Structures are given as structure tokens and as C-alpha cells.
Amino acid sequence: MTDEAAVPAAHPDPAAMRKHYRAEGLAETDLAATPVEQFARWFRQAATEGRLFEPNAMVVSTADAEGRPSSRTVLLKHFDETGFVFYTNYDSHKARDLAENPYVSLLFPWYPMARQVIVTGIARRTGRDETAAYFRTRPHGSQLGAWASAQSSVITTRADLEAAYAELAARYPDGEQVPVPPHWGGFRVAAQAVEFWQGRENRLHDRLRYVAQADGSWRVERLSP
Numbered sequence: 313m314t315d316e317a318a319v320p321a322a323h324p325d326p327a328a329m330r331k332h333y334r335a336e337g338l339a340e341t342d343l344a345a346t347p348v349e350q351f352a353r354w355f356r357q358a359a360t361e362g363r364l365f366e367p368n369a370m371v372v373s374t375a376d377a378e379g380r381p382s383s384r385t386v387l388l389k390h391f392d393e394t395g396f397v398f399y400t401n402y403d404s405h406k407a408r409d410l411a412e413n414p415y416v417s418l419l420f421p422w423y424p425m426a427r428q429v430i431v432t433g434i435a436r437r438t439g440r441d442e443t444a445a446y447f448r449t450r451p452h453g454s455q456l457g458a459w460a461s462a463q464s465s466v467i468t469t470r471a472d473l474e475a476a477y478a479e480l481a482a483r484y485p486d487g488e489q490v491p492v493p494p495h496w497g498g499f500r501v502a503a504q505a506v507e508f509w510q511g512r513e514n515r516l517h518d519r520l521r522y523v524a525q526a527d528g529s530w531r532v533e534r535l536s537p
């Protein structure tokens with residue numbers, strides 16, 4: 313190891329990074345009747361006023377049967393009162409975790425708005441018809457990519473991946489229907505709790521959490537920031 317490698321290059325000090333959050337808050341009386349309706353309001357604002365690159369990007373955290381956690385970003389593709397849907401490879405690390413332990417957390421990091429939404433719940437695979445309907449809306453190249461990549465497995469070189477893609481592109485030229493990979497599909501996360509976090513001045517943030525009740529209704533509680 314060289315000396316240069318031993319001394320990290322100068323970088324901005326993260327401890328000195330401090331933003332003042334806006335005063336506009338989130339009150340119990342402003343909340344929608346269900347967390348999905350409230351999510352829809354904030355999602356609309358994130359998509360229109362949020363200056364966010366991908367407001368539908370969310371961090372999915374899973375844990376295996378031994379409780380070992382892991383996190384990664386995926387894209388939300390659909391949401392309604394039945395849950396929040398994303399698509400992935402069913403042989404991936406996250407999907408293997410979910411097969412052993414369906415408890416999951418979804419975190420929407422809407423930093424430019426000083427907002428965060430955290431959904432905790434249970435993930436179940438979407439039906440094949442729903443998966444197929446979504447798969448057909450994907451660009452041809454992404455459809456081939458889903459076949460070409462054995463997601464989360466170790467590969468020797470990038471060239472192997474590109475060769476696999478080129479072979480598929482030759483087999484299914486542009487315009488030809490690509491079958492839905494059996495190892496690919498969606499997960500729908502049914503929420504058990506949804507927390508809406510709004511940054512406020514002096515670290516006195518608003519945190520309002522909907523918690524599912526046995527009768528299907530929602531209780532709202534305020535958490536200390």
C-alpha cells in the first residue's frame with residue numbers, strides 16, 4: 313500500500329453539514345384518512361415540487377432468518393390500498409431474504425423536501441398475471457436485461473454479462489415479444505405501519521405514524537423526534 317492510499321483525500325466534513333429545515337409542519341388534522349392517501353399527497357408533491365431525481369426510489373431493507381439485515385434501492389412501480397409494489401429477481405439476495413422472512417421496511421428518502429416516509433409491513437409475491445402485465449410495459453432492453461442478469465450472483469467479468477445480453481438480443485430482436493422470466497417478478501408490501509417525517513426547525517420534527525388495527529382501521533400516533 314502506498315502512503316497516498318493510507319491517507320484519505322481531503323473531503324467536506326460531514327459533521328459540519330447542517331441544514332435549517334422549514335417551519336411548515338405536519339399536523340394530525342392535516343392527515344388523510346389512510347396512509348396510502350397521505351402517501352399519494354406527498355408523492356404528488358415529491359414528483360412535482362420536490363426537485364427529486366427519482367421520487368419513486370426507495371430503500372428496501374430485509375433480514376434473513378437469522379435477523380441479518382441488508383438494504384438496497386429499488387423503484388416503486390405501483391401503490392394502492394393493497395400495498396406498495398416493486399419488481400426484482402426472485403433469486404436475488406433480497407428475494408431470498410423475503411422467502412425466509414417476509415417482514416420488510418421501505419424508506420423513501422425525500423431529502424430535498426426534508427421528508428421521509430417509512431413503510432413497514434409484509435411482502436408477498438405479485439401474481440403472475442400482474443407481473444406479466446408490468447413486464448410488457450418495460451422497454452425491450454430492460455426485458456432482455458432481466459433475462460441476462462442472475463442478480464446478486466458473483467460473475468467473473470462484465471464481458472460475460474454483455475455476451476449474455478448480446479445472445480438474448482440476437483434471439484429476441486427489437487419488436488419481438490420477450491417472455492417473462494420465471495425468476496423475475498413483483499413484491500407487494502402490505503403496510504402494517506407508515507411513518508411520515510417532516511423536518512422542522514430546531515430538530516423539533518413532526519413524526520406521525522399510522523398503525524394498522526385489527527378491524528382494518530388506522531390509529532395515528534405522534535412520535536418524539
Ligand SMILES: Cc1cc2nc3c(=O)[nH]c(=O)nc-3n(C[C@H](O)[C@H](O)[C@H](O)COP(=O)(O)O)c2cc1C
Pocket residue numbers: 366369382383384385386387388398399400401404405406407463464
Ligand atoms: C435508483 C436505483 C433504482 C433501482 N431499482 C431497482 C429495481 O426496481 N429492482 C431491482 O431489482 N433492483 C433495483 N436497483 C438495484 C438494487 O439496488 C440492487 O443492486 C439489486 O436489486 C440487487 O440487490 P440484492 O442483491 O440486495 O437483492 C436499483 C438501484 C438504484 C440505485
